[in-house]
Amino acid sequence: MSDTLAQRLHIDYPILLAPMAGEAAKAPLVAAVSNAGGLGVLGAGYMSPEKLLATIAEIRALTSRPFGVNLFVMAPGERDRTGVEAMTAALARYHAELGIAAPTLPASLEENYHDQMEAVLSAGVPVFSFTFGVPSAPHLDALKAAGTWVMGTATTVDEAVELERRGVDAIVAQGAEAGGHRGTFLSDAFENAMIGTMALVPQVADAVRLPVVAAGGIADRRGVRAARALGASAVAVGTAFLSTIESSVSDAYKLALTGPGSRVTGLTRVFSGRQARGVRNRYMDEMQAFEASAPAYPVTNALTRDMRQAASRQGRAEFLSLWAGQAAPLARNWSVAQLMEELREGLGQADLG
């Protein structure tokens, strides 16, 4: 199975850079993973179509090997702004502390998903992956017609079965350990979709005929070996790549990942309005009262953007969304090639050809 997946993707090893939108979404990291024989996947969820196309061109200039692009699937329509006033008032003191203008809700909450998808289609990328939902049938058909290999993110067995029914080529089984946003799209109670990688991967492997890519908590050879034993054809590694030399996240973020504080991660809605896992920090702790009432994604994400950007510029990790998985303490500040070598050690002889 894994041979098939690596062969079909024309990569040397079934090891993927998990897509990570935001600060980490830069061409050099994606290209470094592809050049090391894995598959770099660009988290393009926050990119304008122009930026997306420019970044794809940059990746192509840095590697001749396959790579992927990932988007957040967002339904069109009005966004629910309930709770904006209370949230804005709560954010004011952090803006004051950072010395920036008082918080306001920007006119543009998010990039237009349909325009992003048009950009992806026009670029003809080798691999497309998605989260938060499922692309429409015409979009999936267009991707296939372009020869693009399509992977969807599932956090439950039901979601994996639904993705198979919709015709994707592979399932990313995202366990509860995973850093960043949950991909959950069928369950209206997020806590029902908090299944650990260890339990989720074998169940998904039993339930679908497609190759399964395990994601969540995999950071070294032991994680790779475990994922393969559970029935995964490939692994997607996020957090462990965030702290590499090639990763463009701020030093404050890298220090938070490799320092003792990363032993404690938590799920929160107060940065974006959607459940995501990150290293616990002061903002998450102080804003706990807003866990239920923070406006839904992408409204809170837009509201906290100025604070997060100022915190990044000023090196203030206490106000950053330090997305990270439960294996963050295994992350090291070394090169992509070194991390790839470590992960490759977890593959069996068959994978190494």
Ligand SMILES: Cc1cc2nc3c(=O)[nH]c(=O)nc-3n(C[C@H](O)[C@H](O)[C@H](O)COP(=O)(O)O)c2cc1C
């Ligand atoms: C900083 C960060 C950003 C992420 N952004 C995305 C994203 O844009 N799209 C996506 O499908 N998953 C995203 N994820 C989830 C990862 O693709 C993957 O599921 C997760 O990192 C795997 O768990 P790990 O961090 O323990 O390796 C993100 C994760 C992190 C840590």
